[in-house]
Amino acid sequence: MNAKTKFDWGKLVHWRFFMPIVCLFLVLLVNVIQTPDFFVISINNGVLYGYLIDIINRASELVILAVGMTLVTAASGGQDISVGAVMAVAAGICCQILSGGAVSTNTLMAPMAIAILAALAASVLCGAFNGFLVSVLGIQPMVATLILFTAGRGIAQLVTKGQITYVRVDSYRVMGGYIGACPVPTPVFFAIGVVLVVNLVLNKTALGLYIESVGVNGSASRLVGLNSTHIKFLTYVIMGLLSGVAGIVASSRIYSADANNIGLNLEMDAILAVALGGNNLGGGRFNLMGSVIGAYTIQALTTTLYAMKVSADQLPVYKAIVVIIIVVIQSPVFQKKFRSMRHGKAVTVNAG
Amino acid sequence: MLDKLTLVKKSKKPGAVAFLLMITILLFVVMYSIGMIVFVNKGFAKPQMFMNLFISNAGLIVISCGLTIVMITGGIDISVGSVTALVCMVAADLMEHKGMSVYMALLSALLIGLAFGVVQGFLISYLDIQPFIVTLAGLFFGRGMTAVVSTQMIAVKNAEFLQWANAKINLPIGYTKKNGTFIPSYIYPTVVVALIIVILITIMLQRCNFGRELYAIGGNQQSALMMGLNVRRVKMKAYVLDGLLAGLGGFLFCLNSCAGFVEQAKGLEMDAISAAVIGGTLLSGGVGTVVGTLFGVLIKGTIASLITTQGTLSSWWVRIVLSALLCFFIVLQAIIAGVGGKKLKK
Numbered sequence: 001m002n003a004k005t006k007f008d009w010g011k012l013v014h015w016r017f018f019m020p021i022v023c024l025f026l027v028l029l030v031n032v033i034q035t036p037d038f039f040v041i042s043i044n045n046g047v048l049y050g051y052l053i054d055i056i057n058r059a060s061e062l063v064i065l066a067v068g069m070t071l072v073t074a075a076s077g078g079q080d081i082s083v084g085a086v087m088a089v090a091a092g093i094c095c096q097i098l099s100g101g102a103v104s105t106n107t108l109m110a111p112m113a114i115a116i117l118a119a120l121a122a123s124v125l126c127g128a129f130n131g132f133l134v135s136v137l138g139i140q141p142m143v144a145t146l147i148l149f150t151a152g153r154g155i156a157q158l159v160t161k162g163q164i165t166y167v168r169v170d171s172y173r174v175m176g177g178y179i180g181a182c183p184v185p186t187p188v189f190f191a192i193g194v195v196l197v198v199n200l201v202l203n204k205t206a207l208g209l210y211i212e213s214v215g216v217n218g219s220a221s222r223l224v225g226l227n228s229t230h231i232k233f234l235t236y237v238i239m240g241l242l243s244g245v246a247g248i249v250a251s252s253r254i255y256s257a258d259a260n261n262i263g264l265n266l267e268m269d270a271i272l273a274v275a276l277g278g279n280n281l282g283g284g285r286f287n288l289m290g291s292v293i294g295a296y297t298i299q300a301l302t303t304t305l306y307a308m309k310v311s312a313d314q315l316p317v318y319k320a321i322v323v324i325i326i327v328v329i330q331s332p333v334f335q336k337k338f339r340s341m342r343h344g345k346a347v348t349v350n351a352g
Numbered sequence: 353m354l355d356k357l358t359l360v361k362k363s364k365k366p367g368a369v370a371f372l373l374m375i376t377i378l379l380f381v382v383m384y385s386i387g388m389i390v391f392v393n394k395g396f397a398k399p400q401m402f403m404n405l406f407i408s409n410a411g412l413i414v415i416s417c418g419l420t421i422v423m424i425t426g427g428i429d430i431s432v433g434s435v436t437a438l439v440c441m442v443a444a445d446l447m448e449h450k451g452m453s454v455y456m457a458l459l460s461a462l463l464i465g466l467a468f469g470v471v472q473g474f475l476i477s478y479l480d481i482q483p484f485i486v487t488l489a490g491l492f493f494g495r496g497m498t499a500v501v502s503t504q505m506i507a508v509k510n511a512e513f514l515q516w517a518n519a520k521i522n523l524p525i526g527y528t529k530k531n532g533t534f535i536p537s538y539i540y541p542t543v544v545v546a547l548i549i550v551i552l553i554t555i556m557l558q559r560c561n562f563g564r565e566l567y568a569i570g571g572n573q574q575s576a577l578m579m580g581l582n583v584r585r586v587k588m589k590a591y592v593l594d595g596l597l598a599g600l601g602g603f604l605f606c607l608n609s610c611a612g613f614v615e616q617a618k619g620l621e622m623d624a625i626s627a628a629v630i631g632g633t634l635l636s637g638g639v640g641t642v643v644g645t646l647f648g649v650l651i652k653g654t655i656a657s658l659i660t661t662q663g664t665l666s667s668w669w670v671r672i673v674l675s676a677l678l679c680f681f682i683v684l685q686a687i688i689a690g691v692g693g694k695k696l697k698k
Contacts, residue, residue: 078482078484079484079485081488133679133682133683137682137683137686137687138686139635139682139686140484140635142428142484142488143428143625143635143682144682146430146622146678147675147678147679147682148675149622150619150622150671150674150675151671151675151676153668153671154669154671154672154675155672157666157668158668158672162666162668265492268488268492271485271488281482281485282482311499311503313495313496313498313499313503313614314496314499314500315496316492316493316495316496317492317493317496317497317499317500319492319496320489320490320491320492320493321489321493323485323488323489323492324475324489327475327481327485327486327489328475328479331479331480331481333478333479334479
């Protein structure tokens with residue numbers, strides 16, 4: 001095909017960022033029509049203010065989770081549905097240590113570093129538990145993580161003794177609020193930091209390649225000398241750690257640990273972000289930045305639906321429909337039908 | 353055809369099936385006996401306590417039977433809890449706000465279940481999408497739709513419905529009070545329906561072609577295909593049946609709770625999956641019985657009544673203990689499958 005004279009639509013459609021960006025564009029377009037001052041960013045009380053900032057701020061936990069979910073999906077061909085529950089556990093442990101076991105506190109009962117480290121250790125443990133079930137025992141990822149999906153919130157309730165633990169200390173609110181006079185909300189830095197670090201690790205070491213090859217063909221990777229068990233296990237541990245980080249940020253936002261509601265339904269959003277990012281939910285090659293764009297798209301969608309007076313309880317209906325549409329488009333059967341429809345009888349094999 | 357299918361079943365670790373079922377029944381007997389010994393003063397030893405296990409779990413028994421069917425084909429359905437909530441809410445809404453009869457409510461419950469079954473079954477069997485993703489979307493869709501119908505709790509006051517819900521069936525067993533009056537144990541019609549479903553599905557799985565085809569597909573989809581089975585159609589039927597049973601189970605659940613609200617039956621899918629797994633259904637498919645699943649539900653019920661009778665432990669312990677049991681059985685299965693798998697490879 002003559003690329004210079006003819007714009008190659010096929011190439012654009014198969015560009016890996018095509019779907020996430022188109023979706024994001026669509027959602028933003030709806031918003032602009034609905035609220036003309038959507039892109040207006042102003043400074044109120046020394047902090048940035050506006051719809052866009054709100055979306056970017058609130059998407060932070062989701063971005064962090066989507067990064068982990070992408071790796072888990074790529075390596076094991078399944079998703080971790082326990083992330084919301086693990087967030088609740090991490091938040092519960094963090095707040096409980098800071099409050100010294102009391103329901104509410106105005107002064108820190110323990111150094112913040114210890115509380116955060118303990119929370120992260122617990123979430124890594126949760127990740128390791130999932131990873132063990134998936135990689136060593138070979139259980140389907142979603143069934144294995146189903147255990148913590150239901151038990152996790154129970155454990156979090158147990159940690160917080162069934163109450164909402166409040167930590168009314170300004171230094172604890174920094175992670176979900178603002179650092180000093182910085183106008184940008186702190187969660188945004190967490191999200192950017194996680195994306196940068198994970199990207200760096202994947203690009204500067206061979207880990208990214210290993211994860212892809214394990215996901216594409218586990219037994220072949222083992223034959224060339226990769227320990228696929230270790231790599232799958234590692235992705236779940238990373239997922240656990242990132243869930244912990246997201247949990248602490250979420251709990252810092254509301255300066256409390258609400259075992260029932262922290263990270264509620266976030267597993268669905270994270271999976272949605274991964275799917276929207278053009279990743280195959282069956283594992284294999286992955287596209288980290290696609291997932292990140294996907295995460296922002298989901299948050300934009302959520303904010304839009306809230307703006308359209310859809311209640312939080314009803315939100316899942318729309319998200320479920322979006323998931324189904326995406327997975328149907330992604331499904332090999334549908335793509336085959338679609339391609340044969342476009343090319344008539346000459347069905348070409350797509351190398352990508 | 354039938355003989356070939358029976359062969360497939362028999363060649364697949366016959367010992368493991370009986371072994372898992374035996375562990376389950378033994379576990380139930382041990383747990384219930386412990387309850388009878390420890391809480392003898394709190395009425396745990398009375399026959400009615402045993403009947404209550406069935407009464408409070410009649411809906412769950414039917415739902416778990418449906419889930420067992422799809423798990424035998426190697427699939428899964430985590431939307432059943434949301435379907436239950438939706439069914440309860442729609443039934444309550446129809447009867448209380450729309451003035452419809454209880455028959456219409458039952459019909460709508462079955463139709464909702466059928467719709468979920470058909471859509472999810474189509475996406476899973478004809479478009480080859482992972483069952484987990486499809487039914488996860490179903491889970492969120494059902495829960496969200498429940499909120500669309502109403503965010504308020506609707507209590508059912510329909511006279512005929514309450515008559516159905518409270519029709520006691522006295523049994524010849526019971527206990528005699530100190531003054532000599534005999535108090536018979538009772539069950540509700542929901543229990544009878546649930547037990548009939550268990551018997552029907554057992555017959556279907558063991559004696560009908562369709563039942564044997566389910567095992568064949570779960571055992572090895574590729575060889576089932578090569579034997580000339582229409583794998584897609586059988587899978588589709590399995591999900592439709594599962595959806596129907598979820599609708600019926602949801603209605604039984606509603607007869608027990610007599611209300612519809614958004615948070616209802618949250619986590620029921622977990623109870624149903626763990627009941628099936630504890631009852632000896634392999635997550636990888638090909639192995640499972642509904643009788644085992646029935647015992648799985650009874651074990652769940654026993655844990656719940658032990659914890660409520662104990663009194664000081666909070667209710668989320670039920671989920672934690674159940675999750676731990678599920679974990680134990682999953683690991684057990686993996687070990688059994690691992691041993692069998694290694695032998696096969698060599």
